[in-house]
Each structure stands twice: as C-alpha cells, then as structure tokens.
Amino acid sequence: MEKYRDKGLKLTPQRLAILEYLDGNKSHPSAEDIYASVRQKYPTMSFATVYNTLEALRKKGKVLELTIDDERRRYDPDVSTHHHLICTDCRKIVDIEDVFSISVPEEQKCSYEVTGNHIEFYGVCPDCKGKEI
C-alpha cells in the first residue's frame, strides 16, 4: 500500500484495511459494504472512520464517488476513464473499459466549459434475466 504513502494521508491500521478492501475491488461498494467487511478485522471500526477515509481519498483523487444508485453512494477505486453497465433489476454494476468519442455540440454547451463525461448503460444481467420467467 505504499502508493498511498503520500500527500499527507496518515496511514492508520483502519485506513490500511479500507485501502486493502478497495484495492482492485470491482464491486462498486457502498459505505455499508466497506464497513461490514473491514469490521471483521477491526470490530471497533466506526462509520465515521469509513466516511472520513473515503472523503480523504476522494479529495486526493484516489476513489470516485458514484451517483448511479439512487439509494446510496457507491465508491470506485478505479479512477481511470471508464463507464458502467447497470442492471436495472438488481443494481449489479460492471465496468465498461472502452473509450467513446462523444462531445457536446457547441450550440448546446450553454457556455459551460465541458471537462468530462460518464456513460451509464442500462440493462438486465444474466441472473435477473433468468428470474424473469
């Protein structure tokens, strides 16, 4: 976890546990998910610490806060450019690594300075397709 030893982030055991859980994690976990997992190793872990750590990481650009679930915030340690495919039934999310060349037509920019984009693809995952019968 040496990659986090920088920019004034204090490395506490709790933070290391959170970082370890997030490292390479593709499940787009919520704070609750993170808390539940890390709590097994650190039973005294509190939600405040989870949120505090996530906010610190977000400020450093180490995690993305995803707003693709209307029930709760989700976090993604993959901060590289990518998009998401979301099951409209169970909310399972998979990454789409492709780069799409899309841009806002000049006449629709309303003088905004466009800095990026994120695509949400919607669909039904194999598990939920099976359940539909």
Place this chain on the structure above:
Amino acid sequence: MEKYRDKGLKLTPQRLAILEYLDGNKSHPSAEDIYASVRQKYPTMSFATVYNTLEALRKKGKVLELTIDDERRRYDPDVSTHHHLICTDCRKIVDIEDVFSISVPEEQKCSYEVTGNHIEFYGVCPDCKGKEI
C-alpha cells in the same frame, strides 16, 4: 392536463398542481423543490403526497428519476431520450438533446441485455466560471 387522464391515475387537485409544476419544467427539481412550489397553492400539501405522486408517475413512465445528484433525487418530466450537462460546482443541469450512437462492445456485455444509456457530461457553468477568479 388531459394527457394524464389515463391508466388509472386519479386526478386530485394536488396531483394536478404537481403535474402543472412539472409540465415543461427543465430545472430537474428535487422533491423538496416541488413541495416548496406546490405548497404555495396548497398549504396542506404533504411530502407523502409529493413522493406518492412522483412514484405513481414514474411507474407510468411519465417522469424520470435522475440519479445524477448524490445529495438527493431529482425528477425530469422529459422522458424522451436526452442527456445531461452538469456543473460540478453548483450542480446546475442543462439538457443535451443530441442522440449519440454508442453501444457496449459485445465482449464486454457480460451477458447483460443492454436496454439503454444515459450520458452525464461534466463541466463548469458560466456563473461558476465567473466566481473562480
């Protein structure tokens, strides 16, 4: 508001007021926004009615629930295909009416059945650009 007189939706004065507020509304209001506005005409209006109406409309496909703000849900009476350009500073949202031909590469679909997509463009609006100085 005849266009809502269908599919078993009971038309109460409160619902009409909400529908009137939403009709053609491009501000992507939250439940709070809707409540605050409609309350002026119907001081006894309750949040339960606002949420109840929005849920009924959503089920009928008359409004979209947007998950582009991590603080609260926003609603959009424009259910036609369109995308959004969001100010990362003040969260103001404008519609992007263009159609983009993007699709998930077959090898990344993970057996999902893709049904649609929504693009969030991020940027800084003219008002916030001015404030940056």
Place this chain on the structure above:
DNA sequence: GTTACTGCAAAGCTTTTGCATCCCT
C-alpha cells in the same frame, strides 16, 4: 359505494457532526 389518495406524524436509512481520546509522523 369502492378504491385510491391525502395529510400527519413517526420511523427508517444514509450520512454528518461534536467531542474526548488516541496515535501516526
């Protein structure tokens, strides 16, 4: 007359905050 909606208040969830204590650097 039925069935569905309203309003109110309380409850439920997620997220934030205050504060005393603790510990990483």
Place this chain on the structure above:
DNA sequence: AGGGATGCAAAAGCTTTGCAGTAAC
C-alpha cells in the same frame, strides 16, 4: 509534541410508512 484520526453517540437530511379520514371515479 502536535495535528490529524478514531470511536461513540447524537443529529441531520432525505425518503418511506401506518393509519384514519376524505375525495375521485
């Protein structure tokens, strides 16, 4: 040693729910 982090509990927002009364159909 000092400043930031932790843990706990309480609070704050947003959203949902239960229920009795009411109104649309």
